[in-house]
Amino acid sequence: MSLAAFQRAYADLAASPRLCLAVRADPVAALASYDLEARERDRLARAVWQRGMDANCTLYRVTRITALNTVMPTTLKRLQPGLRALLDTYWEDHPVHEIRFAHEAARFIAWLETRPDAITEPGDDLIALARGELAVAEARLEGEEA
Amino acid sequence: MAHADPGYDPGRDAPPLGVGIMANLALAPFIAVPGAVDYLAVTPDMSWIDHGPGACDGRRFTDIPSWVAMLEASGLPIVSHHIGLSITSAQPTDAAYVAQMAAWAERWRAHWLSEHLAFVAIAEGHGPSAAGLALTAPFDREVLDLAVERARTVIERTRAPFLIENSPYYVTFDDSDMREAEFLNRFCAECGGGLLLDLHNLYCNAVNYGFSGHRFLDELDLGRVVETHIANGSELGGLYADSHSGAPPEPVWDLLDDLVGRAPNLRGITFEFHDSYLPQLGFDGVGEVIERARRVWQARPETPK
Numbered sequence: 001m002s003l004a005a006f007q008r009a010y011a012d013l014a015a016s017p018r019l020c021l022a023v024r025a026d027p028v029a030a031l032a033s034y035d036l037e038a039r040e041r042d043r044l045a046r047a048v049w050q051r052g053m054d055a056n057c058t059l060y061r062v063t064r065i066t067a068l069n070t071v072m073p074t075t076l077k078r079l080q081p082g083l084r085a086l087l088d089t090y091w092e093d094h095p096v097h098e099i100r101f102a103h104e105a106a107r108f109i110a111w112l113e114t115r116p117d118a119i120t121e122p123g124d125d126l127i128a129l130a131r132g133e134l135a136v137a138e139a140r141l142e143g144e145e146a
Numbered sequence: 147m148a149h150a151d152p153g154y155d156p157g158r159d160a161p162p163l164g165v166g167i168m169a170n171l172a173l174a175p176f177i178a179v180p181g182a183v184d185y186l187a188v189t190p191d192m193s194w195i196d197h198g199p200g201a202c203d204g205r206r207f208t209d210i211p212s213w214v215a216m217l218e219a220s221g222l223p224i225v226s227h228h229i230g231l232s233i234t235s236a237q238p239t240d241a242a243y244v245a246q247m248a249a250w251a252e253r254w255r256a257h258w259l260s261e262h263l264a265f266v267a268i269a270e271g272h273g274p275s276a277a278g279l280a281l282t283a284p285f286d287r288e289v290l291d292l293a294v295e296r297a298r299t300v301i302e303r304t305r306a307p308f309l310i311e312n313s314p315y316y317v318t319f320d321d322s323d324m325r326e327a328e329f330l331n332r333f334c335a336e337c338g339g340g341l342l343l344d345l346h347n348l349y350c351n352a353v354n355y356g357f358s359g360h361r362f363l364d365e366l367d368l369g370r371v372v373e374t375h376i377a378n379g380s381e382l383g384g385l386y387a388d389s390h391s392g393a394p395p396e397p398v399w400d401l402l403d404d405l406v407g408r409a410p411n412l413r414g415i416t417f418e419f420h421d422s423y424l425p426q427l428g429f430d431g432v433g434e435v436i437e438r439a440r441r442v443w444q445a446r447p448e449t450p451k
């Protein structure tokens with residue numbers, strides 16, 4: 001289980017600059033929930049000081065925003081300028097990446113529906129736009145160009 | 147054939163292909179020109195939809211028609227370059243994924259299959275989930291054993307040559323059990339696989355960690371190299387990243403010149419670039435990269451048998 005826990009913790013660090021900072025401050029406490037051996041914990045405690053961990057965090061965000069931007073680019077533009085903060089919250093609520101872009105987009109739409117205060121324009125219009133973009137993307141993937 | 151026997155050289159079964167390109171849909175008009183490239187490297191995961199183990203009608207993988215149409219129209223030799231095996235992941239092997247690798251390779255007569263030295267599947271409750279990026283594990287014996295076992299499963303299931311690709315890494319674990327080159331050499335020796343040596347990944351690591359890519363070649367068993375990748379990258383937070391941003395930089399061409407002179411079983415040179423950079427590079431720019439790579443290919447000292 002230890003290697004699996006190490007990989008899980010490493011991936012969680014790549015997904016969360018906040019967790020990286022917590023490990024910098026107190027590695028034992030911040031990594032206590034993972035079933036790590038001392039060598040593995042020490043490795044991660046050193047890794048969070050490497051500039052490459054920042055690069056990993058950036059790449060994680062690129063991966064996740066690519067999924068949404070591929071399916072619903074217009075919706076994301078309409079969510080500006082608060083998009084960054086919105087996505088930070090979404091990724092904290094759903095830290096596990098969904099590799100199926102359409103599933104990720106559907107999950108994001110469902111999450112948006114629970115956050116009407118975060119949407120600056122009429123929420124119903126924006127949700128309808130997002131659903132429309134998702135439908136087009138699904139049709140394209142199925143070869144039924146809409 | 148005993149592909150999984152230690153010491154087996156996968157290059158013996160693979161024909162020399164020449165210079166190819168990593169396929170993407172934006173390249174369809176370029177690929178369609180006869181003689182534009184000698185083969186296609188295809189990421190099969192881009193050509194299907196993975197509906198997950200719980201797919202309602204039992205069909206976990208379904209085609210994306212636009213990709214199928216492009217591959218059918220090309221008529222080119224194909225090699226298969228995967229991103230979903232998660233070869234160093236401490237999760238159970240995804241048997242359905244391996245079966246799909248085999249089915250896809252058979253359908254398109256892929257000359258070999260390859261995967262990155264990385265993990266993307268991580269523990270989530272009682273099953274796996276996706277990490278959101280490919281991460282390189284420490285070069286430890288335990289990780290090597292995992293990768294070798296998984297590669298053997300793929301080789302036995304597909305009956306095709308299987309290559310491991312060296313990855314770019316942005317975090318290092320300096321107390322690893324072995325060095326990267328030793329890890330790659332042992333992997334090949336223990337599972338009977340080969341190397342897909344990505345020269346741009348090597349260049350990234352050399353730039354970021356201050357070592358010589360040419361010295362790294364000295365440490366590798368270059369007889370295991372069956373395919374090589376060339377690409378370009380970009381700055382990322384003070385590091386140099388493998389972004390596939392256009393024509394390869396000169397140091398990568400230098401590494402290619404060095405490699406082809408020392409890799410007797412090399413069967414193909416693949417140019418990788420991301421389709422979002424096509425407006426800057428253009429089809430003419432792609433063609434120039436292919437032609438330069440062909441000159442290197444044609445100048446190699448030894449033609450594979």
